[in-house]
Amino acid sequence: MASHGKRVYTLADVAAHSSRNDCWLVIGGKVYDVTKFLEDHPGGDEVLLASVGKDSTNDFEDIGHTKNARAIMAQYFAGEIDAASIPKKIKYTPPKQPFYNQDKTPQFILKLVQLLIPVTILALALSVRIYTTQST
Numbered sequence: 001m002a003s004h005g006k007r008v009y010t011l012a013d014v015a016a017h018s019s020r021n022d023c024w025l026v027i028g029g030k031v032y033d034v035t036k037f038l039e040d041h042p043g044g045d046e047v048l049l050a051s052v053g054k055d056s057t058n059d060f061e062d063i064g065h066t067k068n069a070r071a072i073m074a075q076y077f078a079g080e081i082d083a084a085s086i087p088k089k090i091k092y093t094p095p096k097q098p099f100y101n102q103d104k105t106p107q108f109i110l111k112l113v114q115l116l117i118p119v120t121i122l123a124l125a126l127s128v129r130i131y132t133t134q135s136t
């Protein structure tokens with residue numbers, strides 16, 4: 001376990017304490033030295049060790065820790081986190097979609113032509129037949 005000389009730490013400072021023998025966490029803008037708590041954590045030591053080197057606020061809140069958990073947490077307070085050292089959330093940019101033409105007119109015309117060709121041929125054949133039967 002390290003001494004807590006200074007009170008404001010960067011994320012890099014905290015990340016230097018990421019082992020079972022020296023474990024710091026960042027929760028709600030504060031730094032906690034949970035080394036001595038690892039064994040006693042009801043959720044197990046593995047989850048705490050998996051939360052090192054980053055802002056674990058969301059992990060902590062998602063569990064829905066009780067007031068009791070928050071009271072215990074206070075005992076392990078080591079200092080504040082330098083907010084500027086925490087990377088901002090990466091903005092999600094959706095992948096570019098291929099151009100989609102909503103205008104269906106060209107397809108419609110093509111279908112119409114495809115339908116008209118056999119109909120015209122049929123009409124022509126019928127006319128020829130009618131013409132030839134009449135002339136005989």
Ligand code: HEM
Pocket residue numbers: 025027032034041042043044047048051056059060063064065066067068069070072073076
């Ligand atoms: C100093 C920090 C922490 C303290 C003092 C603490 C304390 C506690 C306590 C007292 C409980 C029992 C339930 C309750 O009273 O809420 C608990 C459960 C638990 N904690 Fe933490 N916790 C800390 C950080 C974390 C972190 C960072 C995680 C990461 C995900 C975590 C995950 C869990 C899980 C999974 C449980 C079990 C929940 C269940 O079985 O329903 N805890 N914790």
